[in-house]
Amino acid sequence: MDFSWSEEQAAFRKEVIRFAKQELNDDVAKRDREEEFPVEFWKKCGAFGILGLPVPQEYGGGGADTLTTVCALEALGYGCKDNGFLFSLNAHMWTSELPLMAFGTEEQKRRYLPKLASGEWIGLHCMTEPMSGSDAYSMRSRAERKGDRYVINGSKTFITNTTHGDLFVVFANVDPSKGANGVTGFLVEKGTPGLVLGKKLHKMGLRTSPMSEVALVDCEVPAENILGKEGSGQAIFTHSMEWERTCILASHLGMMQRLIETCVKYARERQQFGQPIGKYSAIANMIADMEVRLETGRLLIYKAAWLKSQGRHALREAAIAKLFVSEATVQTCLDAIQIHGGYGYMAEYEMERDLRDAVSGKIYSGTSEIQRVIIAGFQGL
Amino acid sequence: MSATEQTPATQSTLKDQIREFIQVQLAEPKGITTFTDEESLMETGVIDSLGIFRLVSFLEEEMRVRVSDEEINAETLKSVNTIEELVIRKRK
Numbered sequence: 421m422d423f424s425w426s427e428e429q430a431a432f433r434k435e436v437i438r439f440a441k442q443e444l445n446d447d448v449a450k451r452d453r454e455e456e457f458p459v460e461f462w463k464k465c466g467a468f469g470i471l472g473l474p475v476p477q478e479y480g481g482g483g484a485d486t487l488t489t490v491c492a493l494e495a496l497g498y499g500c501k502d503n504g505f506l507f508s509l510n511a512h513m514w515t516s517e518l519p520l521m522a523f524g525t526e527e528q529k530r531r532y533l534p535k536l537a538s539g540e541w542i543g544l545h546c547m548t549e550p551m552s553g554s555d556a557y558s559m560r561s562r563a564e565r566k567g568d569r570y571v572i573n574g575s576k577t578f579i580t581n582t583t584h585g586d587l588f589v590v591f592a593n594v595d596p597s598k599g600a601n602g603v604t605g606f607l608v609e610k611g612t613p614g615l616v617l618g619k620k621l622h623k624m625g626l627r628t629s630p631m632s633e634v635a636l637v638d639c640e641v642p643a644e645n646i647l648g649k650e651g652s653g654q655a656i657f658t659h660s661m662e663w664e665r666t667c668i669l670a671s672h673l674g675m676m677q678r679l680i681e682t683c684v685k686y687a688r689e690r691q692q693f694g695q696p697i698g699k700y701s702a703i704a705n706m707i708a709d710m711e712v713r714l715e716t717g718r719l720l721i722y723k724a725a726w727l728k729s730q731g732r733h734a735l736r737e738a739a740i741a742k743l744f745v746s747e748a749t750v751q752t753c754l755d756a757i758q759i760h761g762g763y764g765y766m767a768e769y770e771m772e773r774d775l776r777d778a779v780s781g782k783i784y785s786g787t788s789e790i791q792r793v794i795i796a797g798f799q800g801l
Numbered sequence: 802m803s804a805t806e807q808t809p810a811t812q813s814t815l816k817d818q819i820r821e822f823i824q825v826q827l828a829e830p831k832g833i834t835t836f837t838d839e840e841s842l843m844e845t846g847v848i849d850s851l852g853i854f855r856l857v858s859f860l861e862e863e864m865r866v867r868v869s870d871e872e873i874n875a876e877t878l879k880s881v882n883t884i885e886e887l888v889i890r891k892r893k
């Protein structure tokens with residue numbers, strides 16, 4: 421067992437932090453207010469090689485192993501304060517690139533992966549529906565085979581990246597009599613007739629990440645746009661969720677580290693009752709607890725990522741990591757605000773935005789309650 | 802000759818282990834007391850979406866085989882028999 425980053429990984433981490441601090445922090449507060457997705461950041465990340473990190477080199481990606489990718493995402497979360505942008509980036513990686521890599525045909529991989537890896541295209545994932553969230557497989561969307569095409573009908577909600585998206589991974593049931601075993605994945609390109617973007621959704625946080633409803637109205641796709649086989653939607657979705665839950669909160673580790681450093685600095689400088697507030701154990705203990713949460717979160721994410729890098733399954737470990745890190749981040753944001761007193765509550769100090777962004781971590785990619793259901797399920801409960 | 806017939810002693814132990822795991826960990830908690838080696842465990846509700854991954858963890862940790870993403874499907878993991886066939890194939 422080795423808990424250290426290799427020299428290359430440590431150097432890459434530094435480079436990503438430098439890049440993120442320099443290139444990905446302009447006007448975050450303004451864009452958060454105006455709900456604006458930073459297209460130029462996306463292009464920069466494409467050019468830097470981040471968007472295609474886990475994609476094999478033969479498809480235009482960086483071919484990085486899972487731990488190196490996690491290391492880079494953690495560094496991004498540390499250097500870049502635009503959590504909404506990083507969320508969009510993660511959705512693109514884990515729920516469009518990864519399922520394509522695992523279930524796509526050679527032709528699909530050659531057609532889409534290079535564009536996704538370079539950042540020319542943005543990927544997204546359409547599973548959730550107005551009536552089916554946690555119980556995702558009870559979806560009402562249907563796909564019917566008609567000759568050499570599938571016709572998809574249904575409506576999706578809470579879909580990330582839609583307004584800027586190019587490749588939609590859409591789930592629909594081809595045979596409802598089979599229940600979850602009828603759920604099937606399809607690749608639907610932007611501009612396909614019948615793929616309609618619905619109402620734009622306004623969020624509490626992650627406001628720089630676009631979100632809207634999506635309707636599929638007699639949306640016809642060629643039969644070769646099926647992802648995997650008929651009925652393999654369940655395997656694809658679980659695969660995506662396993663990867664996403666393992667990696668999506670790596671950037672929260674970086675965010676937590678950034679918050680801890682800000683708090684330590686403030687606790688040393690801010691004087692009340694004649695001494696720095698860090699001298700009061702109530703404040704010092706909050707910072708100690710932040711450290712414990714960060715280190716525990718690291719161990720959980722690295723362990724799950726290590727399992728994935730070994731080609732092993734990590735559904736349980738990913739659920740534990742996702743549950744812990746999402747809740748740890750919310751607590752760390754609350755404590756950071758508390759340590760900064762009234763200043764922490766002010767938008768100018770940017771911690772209230774981190775908090776608003778962090779709350780969603782307990783909901784997307786399976787709520788905290790669902791992660792607990794999975795973890796308890798592994799105990800036979 | 803099928804793989805199952807070649808080494809009956811080992812195969813029967815293997816099948817017993819698989820059946821026992823499914824019985825105790827997946828079926829009984831759902832109140833399902835009997836199932837045959839041929840029947841589709843997904844159709845009868847013994848294996849649900851979480852059960853699949855508990856089964857895969859069992860195969861990886863206890864049976865020491867690696868199950869690829871493509872193998873996690875309703876045909877390969879259909880019944881006790883098909884799961885046993887998967888383990889035998891993987892161990893070769």
Ligand SMILES: Cc1cc2nc3c(=O)[nH]c(=O)nc-3n(C[C@H](O)[C@H](O)[C@H](O)COP(=O)(O)OP(=O)(O)OC[C@H]3O[C@@H](n4cnc5c(N)ncnc54)[C@H](O)[C@@H]3O)c2cc1C
Pocket residue numbers: 511544545546547548552553554555577578579580581626780783784785786787788789790793
């Ligand atoms: C920021 C953000 C981005 C998202 N992006 C996408 C996306 O790109 N694509 C996509 O398809 N979806 C996306 N989603 C949707 C997300 O996956 C769902 O919101 C989530 O799965 C929960 O579903 P729901 O909102 O319908 O809540 P529900 O499932 O209705 O849950 C409501 C409450 O009941 C609890 N609950 C439900 N079932 C159980 C149970 N069995 N045991 C205990 N408690 C339970 C839940 O934990 C929750 O507290 C996004 C959501 C958010 C917030």
